[in-house]
Amino acid sequence: MIERNFKIWRGNSKGGDFVNYKISIDEGMVVLDALKLIQADQANDLGLRWNCKAGKCGSCSMEINGKPKLACMDRVTDYKEDSQITVRPVKTFPVIKDLVTDLSWNYEQNKRIPPFKPKPRENGAKYRMQQEDVDRVQEFRKCIECYLCQNVCHILRDQEKKNKFVGPRFMIRLASLEMHPLDTEDRIPAIKNEYGSGYCNITKCCTEVCPESIKITDNGIIPIKERVVDRFYDPVLKLFRVFSGSKK
Amino acid sequence: MIHKFDVVIVGAGGAGLRAAVEIPKEYSCAVISKVFPTRSHTGTAQGGVCAALSNEEDDSWLNHAFDTVKGSDYLGDQDAIEIMCQDAPRAIIELEHMGMPFSRTPEGKIAQRKFGGHTKPENPNDPNSKRIPVKRACYSADRTGHVMLQTLYETCIKNQVNFFSEYFLTDLIIEDNTCKGVTALDIATSDIHVFHAKCVMFATGGYGRVYRITSNAHVGTGDGCALAYQAGLPLEDMEFYQFHPTGLWRLGILVSEAARGEGGILRNNKNEPIMEVYAPIVKDLAPRDMVSRAIISEIRAGRGILGSDGTYYINLDLTHLGKEVIDEKIPEITGFARTYLGVEPTKESVPIQPTAHYAMGGIPTNYDTEVLADHKGNTVKGFYAAGECACVSVHGANRLGTNSLLDLVVFGRRGGKKIAEFLKTADYTDFDSDPKERANSTLARLLNQAGNEKTSAIRRELQENMMEKCGIFRNEADLKQMKSIIKQLKQKYNNITVQDKGKVFNTDLLETIELANLLDIAEAINDSALNRTESRGAHDREDFPARDDKNWMKHTFIRKSSDGEETKIAYKKVVKTRFEPMERKY
Known part of the structure; x- marks a missing residue:
């Protein structure tokens, strides 16, 4: 058995403070195990979201010693014996209770995005797609919606521009649609005007915290920004479009 | 608060979402889920979803059906299995058209790989020749379920389905054999919401949390199955619980x-x-x-x-x-x-080590997902079930890998279609008694009853004993002992004190309600297991090691008896179409 000191933020939408807990844990336990033990033995009313306990559902996002993480994938023994493990809710979204925050804003953003619109099949022929093309979409599909990227995005976290920018998670969602080999919907004007792609200044904080190691900035946001630039700011392409009558 | 919807679907995993997609736009549809839809347990399915597409090698749906029947140890209903395997290729293509990015072959087709129990005859002209593994599982890297779940969720958003996320199911309202709705607790406020509906579908998932070692997420507490059982409906084939061999x-x-x-x-x-x-x-x-x-x-x-x-x-x-x-x-x-x-x-x-993984048993339905009121095949008006919580039965005594995702999309869709047909003539039926009052009184009892018992301690005792006595190997002595343990735990349950008296995100209260569900599920599993004196599929009786086709080619229908004392068991014959039972060797 190993002893560790935990400092957990307790409170609600009106405010709160850190409370100290000391517990004994087994080797191999993750922070979520520790929190559940504290909940079972010392604080039955500790507000906590969790589900799969295997890094797949994205429920247990929180800030552990200042780093946004999934509590279920963070080994307690990775922290030094004499250290204190400080746990607080993600900052970008309003607190409901203790470590539980109100994530509903994210689900509203998802609804704003025009859905997948596949090209029509000719005479019922089957689609053919190359793995190379599907790879890009599959990478974005790894997203488990833990919203840690949304939590660290400066535009949402510090500048509080939730009304201007949909955040990295939904840039990835947009990229997964725009890069889908079968999709025909044009979302580029909306990406610029409504979803605020220009706000992202590519600091890559989102990529750094992604538990699924999605290259959010390099593979998702930058290519999408490039498409916006090509459409709206490239003078050569603009001329080409004037003469050819092409939309894209 | 009272909501009115033409159809209320409980559970936002693959089956619930696929059903919701199928509901025509002219009908109002609500999906209630105790977690955000994309956190549902479907999302953890990794390996694949099977269909005889023949993209990598020759295959046929009949091979798939044969494997499913054999895998079920001949307890699966062959009519339902034929429907599922025949419909599988269509279901896969449909998912692709919704935007699901399946992995590809070099020619750009949907790639397929081998999976346990999926075979074909070595000589295609001789169905009785030696069977060899076949590439039948379609996949999206190693997160097939996750990608399927997201694709279905997005299709629901497109269809403007109403979601009630983080709502916890508290009651199923069935009066005079007619389902009239459900009540659910809003986890953020503890307010009880009444959902008055013309019909209800349960797609509430499995109950792996009844065991100590399980692959199931926290949500897998069998709430839907338990509520149906508590409402006096039978549960089917509960003794068949699959342990996945490779749990960490x-x-x-x-x-x-x-x-x-x-x-x-x-x-x-x-x-x-x-x-x-x-x-x-x-x-x-x-x-x-x-x-x-x-x-x-x-x-x-x-x-x-x-x-x-x-x-x-x-x-x-x-x-x-x-x-x-x-x-x-x-x-x-x-x-x-x-x-x-x-x-x-x-x-x-x-x-x-093996880990509790999948419930073959559950709420009995016909192959149009209508819930059966009894072993004779009579149905409950306006009540449907699909996915792991349901027992069609396509998995019989043992499910083959990849057939669960297939079950979700095939029967989710069939359920949606049947509901759409039902809604053409259906209407709301008034409640006989106030459902909100009933739910609130249950909550008040749990919050106010005095005692020293703790939810987590009782749950642990249940899970450890189920693992040991009603797990992979079973025998009469263990099962009898388990029966009395469950009885004791049920008594202890009445002395639980919910420590958290708050209204906001009270997980202590939710887990206490879930524990009542787990105890009922455990009772149904254990009593069914004690009753079945043979070994078949996932149900292995050390004291009855052989399969007994003469006496046990039948489904168990277990019912909680009305006085709350002893369970009652009836049987329904297995449906056979073309596959004769034979020894199950691989």
Whole structure:
């Protein structure tokens, strides 16, 4: 058995403070195990979201010693014996209770995005797609919606521009649609005007915290920004479009 | 608060969402889920979804149906199985059209790989020739379920389905054999909401949390099955619970069957490949029930590997596959092994043990997902069930890998279609009694009853005993003992004090309600297991080691008796179409 000191933020939408807990844990336990033990033995009313306990559902996002993480994938023994493990809710979204925050804003953003619109099949022929093309979409599909990227995005976290920018998670969602080999919907004007792609200044904080190691900035946001630039700011392409009558 | 919807679907996993997609726009549809929809347990399915597409090699739906029937140890209803396997290729193409990015073959078709229990005859002209593994599982890297779930959710958003996320099911309202709606608790406020509906579908998932070692997420507490049972409806084939052979040792977290599909080998403490003995032809690709029993048998014979805490495990050896295959084909396994066990699968074996995984049994339905009121096939008006919570039965005594995702999309859709048909003439029926009052009084009782018992302690006692006495190997003495343990635990349950008296995100209260559900589910599993004096599929009676087709080619229908004392059991005949029962050897 190993002893560790935990400092957990307790409170609600009106405010709160850190409370100290000391517990004994087994080797191999993750922070979520520790929190559940504290909940079972010392604080039955500790507000906590969790589900799969295997890094797949994205429920247990929180800030552990200042780093946004999934509590279920963070080994307690990775922290030094004499250290204190400080746990607080993600900052970008309003607190409901203790470590539980109100994530509903994210689900509203998802609804704003025009859905997948596949090209029509000719005479019922089957689609053919190359793995190379599907790879890009599959990478974005790894997203488990833990919203840690949304939590660290400066535009949402510090500048509080939730009304201007949909955040990295939904840039990835947009990229997964725009890069889908079968999709025909044009979302580029909306990406610029409504979803605020220009706000992202590519600091890559989102990529750094992604538990699924999605290259959010390099593979998702930058290519999408490039498409916006090509459409709206490239003078050569603009001329080409004037003469050819092409939309894209 | 009272809501009115034409149809209320409870559960936002694959079955619930697929059903919701099918509801025509002119009808109002609500989906209630105790977690955000994309956190549902469907999202953890890794390996694939089977369909005889013949993209990689010749195959036919009849091969798939044969395997499913044989895998079910001949307890699956063959009419339903034929429907599922015949519909599978269409279901896959449909998912692709919704935007699901399946992995591809070099020609750009949907790629397929081998999976446990999926075979075809070696000689295509001789159906009785030796059966060899076939590439039938379609997949999206190693997160097929996750991608399917997201695709279905987005299609629901497109169709403007109303979601009630983080609403916890508290009551199923059935009066005069008519389903009139449900009540649910808003987890953020503890307010009770009444959902008055013309019809209800349960797609509430499984109940792995009844066992100590399980691959199931926190949500897998069988709420839907338990509420149907508490409402006096029967549950079908509850004795058949599947243990997945490769759970991470001590934790139960799933190591996908794809690990063996790609060539992983189970080895004992002498480094011998154990499946050579138990299934000489298909070896590590044998069905789950057989591999799980093989692992426990090896451990019992003293050939397990002793772990640091005094318990034993078996090794899953992936080292010969090479870093490239492991990183490309089964990357998540590496993450789990590293994080939870500190093991590097490219260099050392992964310690595993069987983990409670999937409920073959559940709420009995016909193949249009209408819930059966009895073993004679009468239905409950306006009540449907699909997915793991339901028992059609396509999985019989043992489910084949990849058939669960298929079950979700095939029967989710069929349910949606049947509901749409029902809604053409259906209307709301008034409640006889106030459902809100009933739900509130249950909550008040739990919050105010005095006693020293704790939810977590009772749950642990239940889970540990179920694992030991009603798990992979069973016998009369153990099951009888388990029966009395469940009775005692039910009494203790009445002395639980919910510590958290708050209204906001009261997980203490929710877990206490879930525990009542788990106790009822455990009772149904255990009594059904005690009653079935044969071994078939996942149900293995040490005292009755043989399959007994003469007496047991029938489904168990267990009912909580009205006075709350003893359960009652009836039977329904297995439906046979073209596949004659034979010995199940691999």
